[in-house]
Amino acid sequence: MFDAVFVRKPMRKTGFLVIGIGNRNRGDDAIGPLVAERVSGLEAMEKAGVEVRVHSGEGASLMELWRGARRVVIIDAMKSGAGAGLIKRFDAGRERVASGVFRYSSHLFSLAEAVELSRALGRMPETMIIYGVEGRNFSFGAPMTPEVAAALSEVAARAAEEFACGGMETKTESTSPGERGSAGDRTGKKPCTKCRCAKA
Numbered sequence: 207m208f209d210a211v212f213v214r215k216p217m218r219k220t221g222f223l224v225i226g227i228g229n230r231n232r233g234d235d236a237i238g239p240l241v242a243e244r245v246s247g248l249e250a251m252e253k254a255g256v257e258v259r260v261h262s263g264e265g266a267s268l269m270e271l272w273r274g275a276r277r278v279v280i281i282d283a284m285k286s287g288a289g290a291g292l293i294k295r296f297d298a299g300r301e302r303v304a305s306g307v308f309r310y311s312s313h314l315f316s317l318a319e320a321v322e323l324s325r326a327l328g329r330m331p332e333t334m335i336i337y338g339v340e341g342r343n344f345s346f347g348a349p350m351t352p353e354v355a356a357a358l359s360e361v362a363a364r365a366a367e368e369f370a371c372g373g374m375e376t377k378t379e380s381t382s383p384g385e386r387g388s389a390g391d392r393t394g395k396k397p398c399t400k401c402r403c404a405k406a
Contacts, residue, residue, distance in 0.1 A: 220255035221276030221331075222369055227263040227283075227317060233348035234283050234290070234341030237358065241281040241337075244362040254369050263308075265320035269329070277333045279368045281361060282317055283354070284308055284338035291353030293361055296336040307338060335368055337361050 226242025228235040239260045245251055246258040261268060263282065272278045284294070284307045296303055298321050305318040317336070324330045339361060342351045 220257075221274065222254060222256040223272060223275045223278045223331075224251075224256055224258045224365060225268070225271065225278065225280045226258070226260045227268075227280060228260075229262070232346055233343040234339075234350055234354045235344050236350055237283050237339045237341065237354055237361070238281045240358055241362045241365060244358065245366050248366055251366060251369065256369050263316045265315035265317065265323070268317065268320045269324055272324075272331055272334070273329065275331045277369065278331045278335070279365050280317065280334070280336045281365060282308060282336065282338055283341040283344070285341055285344070286338075288340045289353070290340055290342040290351050291357045292340040293357055293364075294338045294340070295364070296338065298334040298336055299330060299332075303336065337365060 224242060224245055226238035226240070228238035230236045230239050242258050242260050245256075251258070259271060261271060286294075286307050288294075303318040303321045305322075308317050321330075321334065321336075339354060339357050341354055
């Protein structure tokens with residue numbers, strides 16, 4: 207259903223893109239591909255023209271994948287030392303993405319490095335949101351830990367909501383599954399009425 211190895215395809219006219227990064231066979235690293243699979247089946251995503259891809263996380267092809275996109279939402283497992291299953295939302299257009307958070311990857315040039323090089327080259331999408339889910343076990347053949355599995359539905363819902371209002375922003379936040387952020391909009395824009403960005 208998804209690209210195991212990235213091959214460039216024409217971007218949909220909307221420029222909306224979801225990327226699930228990870229490896230299904232490495233325990234909690236499967237969260238990205240599983241979220242991508244979940245959101246790809248949503249009728250609202252299809253109607254909005256959102257393209258959904260699974261990717262290994264190699265930086266150079268990530269940059270090629272989001273080239274020309276307007277709004278990109280990325281889901282990836284992270285290893286920061288926090289509790290397993292914690293969900294963190296990064297607004298990569300407004301803050302640096304620390305390489306140490308995603309350095310569990312076997313790729314030396316992976317997500318964080320690709321984001322920062324794109325920023326330096328002036329090639330960032332208009333909006334890039336990254337959902338990191340704290341993992342615990344990335345061993346080959348390991349099952350997903352219960353805390354990470356419990357976060358799947360929450361992350362999928364929040365990723366889909368990023369396309370519900372045409373680009374409204376919320377602040378960076380960290381939550382455990384089931385704990386939604388409650389801070390208001392910091393952009394100075396009028397909140398919409400279609401998704402969580404309206405909640406204060």
